Amino acid sequence: xxxxxxxxxxxxxxxxxxxxxxxxxxxxxxxxxxxxxxxxxxxxxxxxxxxxxxxxxxxxxxxxxxxxxxxxxxxxxxxxxxxxxxxxxxxxxxxxxxxxxxxxxxxxxxxxxxxxxxxxxxxxxxxxxxxxxxxxxxxxxxxxxxxxxxxxxxxxxxxxxxxxxxxxxxxxxxxxxxxxxxxxxxxxxxxxxxxxxxxxxxxxxxxxxxxxxxxxxxxxxxxxxxxxxxxxxxxxxxxxxxxxxxxxxxxxxxxxxxxxxxxxxxxxxxxxxx
Numbered sequence: 001x002x003x004x005x006x007x008x009x010x011x012x013x014x015x016x017x018x019x020x021x022x023x024x025x026x027x028x029x030x031x032x033x034x035x036x037x038x039x040x041x042x043x044x045x046x047x048x049x050x051x052x053x054x055x056x057x058x059x060x061x062x063x064x065x066x067x068x069x070x071x072x073x074x075x076x077x078x079x080x081x082x083x084x085x086x087x088x089x090x091x092x093x094x095x096x097x098x099x100x101x102x103x104x105x106x107x108x109x110x111x112x113x114x115x116x117x118x119x120x121x122x123x124x125x126x127x128x129x130x131x132x133x134x135x136x137x138x139x140x141x142x143x144x145x146x147x148x149x150x151x152x153x154x155x156x157x158x159x160x161x162x163x164x165x166x167x168x169x170x171x172x173x174x175x176x177x178x179x180x181x182x183x184x185x186x187x188x189x190x191x192x193x194x195x196x197x198x199x200x201x202x203x204x205x206x207x208x209x210x211x212x213x214x215x216x217x218x219x220x221x222x223x224x225x226x227x228x229x230x231x232x233x234x235x236x237x238x239x240x241x242x243x244x245x246x247x248x249x250x251x252x253x254x255x256x257x258x259x260x261x262x263x264x265x266x267x268x269x270x271x272x273x274x
Contacts, residue, residue, distance in 0.1 A: 012065035014149075026056035031063060040070040063270035096128040101270050108135040126155045130162055142169045160189035164196055167203075174204040194224035199234070205237055214242050215238045228257035235262050239271070248272050 031046030047064035065080030081098035084091050095208035099114030115132035118125055122242055133148030151165035167182030183200035189259055190196065201216030220227055235250030248271075251263040266272050 019055075021051045024050045024057050024060060027053060028057070028060050028063065029065070031060075035063070035067055035070070035121055040067045043067040044071065044202050047254065056087060058084045058091060058094075061087065062097075063090065065094070065097060069097070069101060069232050076124075079102055090121055092118045092125060092128075094139065095121065095129070096125055099128070100131055103131060103135055104137075111135045112139075124155060126152055130159065133162070133165065137165065137169055142173055145169050158189055160186045160193070160196075163189070164193075164199065168199055171199070171203050171206075174206075176206050179203045192223060194220040194227055194230070197223070198227065201230070201233060201237075205233065210237045210241050214241070226257055228254045228259040231257065232259050232262050239266075244271060244273050 019214065024076065027050035029045045031050060034040075034046055036041035044067040047060050047067060050060040051064065054060070057230060061080045061084040061109055065077040065084065068074075068080060069077040078098055080100050081094045081101070084094040086096070088094070095118035096113045097110040099118065102108070102114060103111035112132055112135050115128045115135070118128040121134070122128075126264065129148045129152040133145045133152060136142075136148060137145035137164045138246040146166055146169050149162045150170070155165070156162075163182045163186035170176075171179035178204050180200055183203070186193070186196050187200070197216045197220040201213045202211040203214060204210075205213040214237045216235055217230045217261060220230040223236070224230070228262065231250045231254035235247045235254060237249060238244075239247035248263075252267055253264040254260070
C-alpha cells in the first residue's frame with residue numbers, strides 16, 4: 001500500500017473548553033497512543049468516540065482516516081479525510097493522505113489534484129512531492145515526475161528512494177548517465193538495497209559497460225540470492241561478453257527462480273555450451 005504522511009495531530013487545549021471538547025481531546029489522545037502502538041482497531045474506536053464527543057473536531061476525522069487506511073478500509077478513509085477537509089479546508093495533510101489513497105486505488109489524476117492542494121498549502125510536504133512524482137510517472141509524464149523527484153530531494157537530500165526513482169525515470173528516457181549518477185547517490189545512502197545495484201547494472205548494460213554491469217548484477221545477487229531478473233540480466237551481459245558458460249549457468253538459475261525467457265532463447269538458438 002502507498003505510504004501516507006502519518007503525522008498524528010495532538011489536540012492541545014490552550015484555553016478552557018466545554019466538556020465535550022475535553023472528552024474529545026482525551027479520546028483523541030488515547031486513539032493516538034493506540035495507533036502508535038499498532039492497535040488500529042482500538043484507535044478507530046477511540047477516534048470515533050472523539051468525533052461523537054465533538055463532531056467539529058477535524059483532527060479526529062483525519063486520524064480516523066489514518067486508522068481506517070491502516071485497517072485496509074480505503075473508501076472510508078477517503079470519506080474521513082473529506083470530512084476533515086470540510087471542517088478545515090486548509091488541512092494540507094488531509095489532502096496529502098487522501099491523494100495517497102486515491103493513488104493506491106488507481107485514480108492517479110485525482111491523486112495529483114489532492115497533492116497539488118497539499119503542496120499549495122504547505123510547500124514543505126516532502127512525501128506529497130514524492131507521491132505526486134510517482135503519479136506523474138505512472139501517467140507517463142516523465143518530465144513532471146523528474147521535476148517532483150528533484151523537489152523531494154531538495155527538501156530531503158537523504159531520500160534514497162527519490163534518487164532511485166529519478167534515476168529509473170531518466171533511464172526510461174534513455175538518459176543512462178544521469179540515471180547512473182542518481183543510483184550512485186542512492187547507494188551512498190543505502191548500500192544494502194539489491195534493487196539499486198540491479199537498476200544501475202541495467203543502465204551500465206545499455207551503455208555497453210559490460211564489466212561494470214556484471215559487477216552490479218553480482219552485487220545485487222549477493223544481497224538477494226533469489227533475484228531472478230538479476231541472474232537473467234547478468235546472463236545476458238556474460239553472453240554479450242562471449243562467456244557462454246557463465247551465461248548458461250545464470251540463465252538456468254534465473255529459470256529455476258521463475259524467469260525462463262533467456263534460457264529458452266539460448267536453447268532455441270543453440271547457445272548453450274555442450
